[in-house]
Amino acid sequence: MREKVAEGRMRVSREASMLDLLVKYAPDFFHGMLVTIFVSGSAILLGTVPALALAFGLMSKHPMVRYAANLYRSFWRGTPILVQLLVVFYLLPVIGISVPPMLAAILALALNTTAFQAEIYRAGLQAIPYGQIEAARMLGIGTRHVRWRILVPQTIRLVLPAIVSEIVIIIKNSSLVSVIAVTELTRVSQQMASNSFRPLESYLAAGVIYLLICLLVSVAGLAVENRLRRQGAVSL
Amino acid sequence: MTTLDFIATYGPLLLSGLFATLRICFFASLIAIPLGLVVALLLRSRRAALRWIARAYVEVMRGTPILVVLFLLYYGGPSFGLVLEAEPVGILGLGLYGAGYFAEILRAGLQSIAQGQIEAARMLGIPAAHILWRIQLPQMLRLVVPPSINQIIVLIKESAALSIITVPELTKIGAQIANETFAVIQPYLAVALLYWLLIEILAALGHWLERKVRHA
Numbered sequence: 001m002r003e004k005v006a007e008g009r010m011r012v013s014r015e016a017s018m019l020d021l022l023v024k025y026a027p028d029f030f031h032g033m034l035v036t037i038f039v040s041g042s043a044i045l046l047g048t049v050p051a052l053a054l055a056f057g058l059m060s061k062h063p064m065v066r067y068a069a070n071l072y073r074s075f076w077r078g079t080p081i082l083v084q085l086l087v088v089f090y091l092l093p094v095i096g097i098s099v100p101p102m103l104a105a106i107l108a109l110a111l112n113t114t115a116f117q118a119e120i121y122r123a124g125l126q127a128i129p130y131g132q133i134e135a136a137r138m139l140g141i142g143t144r145h146v147r148w149r150i151l152v153p154q155t156i157r158l159v160l161p162a163i164v165s166e167i168v169i170i171i172k173n174s175s176l177v178s179v180i181a182v183t184e185l186t187r188v189s190q191q192m193a194s195n196s197f198r199p200l201e202s203y204l205a206a207g208v209i210y211l212l213i214c215l216l217v218s219v220a221g222l223a224v225e226n227r228l229r230r231q232g233a234v235s236l
Numbered sequence: 237m238t239t240l241d242f243i244a245t246y247g248p249l250l251l252s253g254l255f256a257t258l259r260i261c262f263f264a265s266l267i268a269i270p271l272g273l274v275v276a277l278l279l280r281s282r283r284a285a286l287r288w289i290a291r292a293y294v295e296v297m298r299g300t301p302i303l304v305v306l307f308l309l310y311y312g313g314p315s316f317g318l319v320l321e322a323e324p325v326g327i328l329g330l331g332l333y334g335a336g337y338f339a340e341i342l343r344a345g346l347q348s349i350a351q352g353q354i355e356a357a358r359m360l361g362i363p364a365a366h367i368l369w370r371i372q373l374p375q376m377l378r379l380v381v382p383p384s385i386n387q388i389i390v391l392i393k394e395s396a397a398l399s400i401i402t403v404p405e406l407t408k409i410g411a412q413i414a415n416e417t418f419a420v421i422q423p424y425l426a427v428a429l430l431y432w433l434l435i436e437i438l439a440a441l442g443h444w445l446e447r448k449v450r451h452a
Contacts, residue, residue, distance in 0.1 A: 078435040079428045080396030083407055087428055090420035168299070175301035179400060186303055193311060200312030207300045207308060214299035 018201055025192045025205075032188030033209055039102065039184060040174040043109035044167055050110075051117035052152065058122045069118075076115035081173045084108050089180045105177040113170050120166060124159035125151055157228050164221030168214045175210070185209060242422050246413050250423075253409030254430050260327055260405055261392050267331025268391070269384075272338025277368075279343045290339070297336025302394045305329045310401045326398035326405075334391050341383045345376035378449045385442030389435050396431075406430060 057069030076084065088108040092099055099107070128151055136146045178187035189206035193199040278290035297305075306329045309318060313325065320328070349372055357367045399408035410427035414420045 074436065075428075075432060078432040078439075080393040080407065080431055082396040082399070083410070083424060083428045083431060086407075086411075087421075087424045090414075090424060094421055172299075172301040175303045176397060176400075178303070186301065186307075189304070190307070193307075200308065200315040203304055203308040203312050207296075207304045210301055210304060211296060211299040215295070 018198070021192070021196050021198060021201065022205065025188070025196075025202075028188045028192070029185070029205060029209065032183060032185040033213070035102075035182065035184040036171065036174055036186075036210075037213065039106055039177060039182065040109065040167070040171045042106045043113055043174070044170055046106065046110035047113035047117055051114045052121055054114060054118035055121035055125060056147070058118060059125065073115045073118060076112050077119070081109070081112055082176045082179065084112055085176055085180060101177075101180045102182050105174075105180060105182050109170055109174060109177070112173075113166060116166050116169075117163065120159045120162040121155060123162075124155035127158055128154055160221065160225050160228065164218060167217050167221075171213055171217065172210065239422065242419075242426070246423070246426070249409055249413065250406070250426055250430060253404065253406035253427075254434065256403075256409075257392065257395055257405040257431075258434070260323065260330065260398065260403070261388065261395050263327045264330035264334060264391055264395070265388055267328065268334030268338050271331065271335035273342050275335060275339035276342035276346055279339060280346060294336045294339050297333050298340075300333075302329065302333050303397045303400060305333050306397060306401050322398075322401050322403045326395070326401060326403040330391060330395055330398070333394070334387065337387050337390070338384070341380055341387060342376070344383075345380040346372060348379050349375050381449050382442065382446050385438065385445065389438055389442075392435060392438070393431070 054069050054072060057065050058073065060066050060069065085105065085108040088111070089101065089104045092104055092107075132150060133146055136150055141150070174184060175186040177184055178190065181187070183191075185206050189202045192205070193202035196202065275290045275293055278286045279294070281287050281290070306326065309329045310322065310325045313319060318325075353371060354367060357371055362371075395405060396407040398405050399411060402408065404412075406427055410423040413423040417423065
């Protein structure tokens with residue numbers, strides 16, 4: 001592959017300037033970027049509610065529930081996303097479910113982020129003083145109400161920074177989805193590299209776009225954090 | 237092919253993949269931790285330009301997928317004179333990438349040590365290198381060991397991406413077996429179980445080490 005690149009470069013380099021190339025591939029990169037955002041965004045959102053359930057499972061009173069929740073968390077946090085992706089991608093057809101690669105990708109990333117988000121929510125939930133729960137129980141507020149109206153809203157504020165870094169990690173890891181032929185950002189840059197014989201420029205372009213997306217997510221996270229803090233100050 | 241046959245036939249091959257993964261991550265850590273320390277020191281430098289460069293390094297490594305870093309070095313490398321086999325490129329990529337994360341961990345460690353200690357050491361005329369090695373680093377350990385173990389675990393998981401640039405580590409071996417046998421579930425599940433086992437052992441080791449440093 002790399003020898004071919006060197007050969008091809010000599011043929012192509014005089015014909016197309018870098019700018020021409022970027023202009024030519026800009027629509028592809030834009031499309032790839034949208035796929036990357038769609039795949040990671042769907043996975044994050046799909047994983048959120050199961051993650052909250054898993055977090056409560058991790059703190060459950062029943063040993064069996066705790067054990068099962070721990071096993072799930074341990075497996076999905078203890079194996080590489082790439083391997084998880086391949087297992088999900090190849091396992092689904094075996095058990096008779098045939099899905100397009102993109103759906104398999106979203107599913108694998110969602111199953112993965114569920115475990116990581118659960119751990120974040122668990123830490124957040126445990127940071128809330130137990131006295132609040134006792135007080136709510138004394139007032140006769142039901143368990144479900146205590147969870148969803150008292151614990152979850154406060155937890156969201158506490159865990160926001162950790163969730164933002166989890167989003168960044170999922171965006172970065174979504175690049176692995178290129179191996180099951182989902183045409184996201186990395187895949188587009190691979191195609192550009194092999195068509196233009198300009199691997200350095202192609203992957204630099206992909207790297208810059210990832211960097212921008214991740215920076216944008218971090219900045220947005222900080223903005224939401226500030227906003228929540230102000231709102232919190234007002235409501236107190 | 238039954239599972240027992242599978243283990244008998246491909247077990248040794250898978251184990252060799254596991255050792256390759258371990259070897260790669262060991263050498264990558266040998267790059268990532270010292271380089272991370274250098275970047276951490278630069279992050280606290282008095283010169284704004286150095287701080288800025290270090291910050292840029294950390295942000296770039298933390299905002300770019302390992303796969304893109306690997307592609308840049310492996311396929312883009314020849315453009316700037318870096319022509320290496322896949323495995324050294326993988327180790328280098330993983331090391332450079334990990335350094336961005338270790339820098340933040342070590343920066344937090346350096347920050348945890350009271351400035352007065354360092355000022356006192358300077359007053360006593362202790363050389364800067366000595367201050368770092370004998371005063372700052374030993375005290376940082378307690379704070380730095382747990383996240384470092386965690387980061388090494390992350391590196392092991394990220395090292396699966398090396399299979400995509402054809403490094404024969406655990407995931408790649410699994411893919412080769414899948415190609416040979418046309419059985420996809422067994423090889424990938426076996427690979428997943430081996431990673432899981434390795435990481436659980438490391439996590440347990442980390443907890444043990446954490447307790448040890450806390451009491452030290």
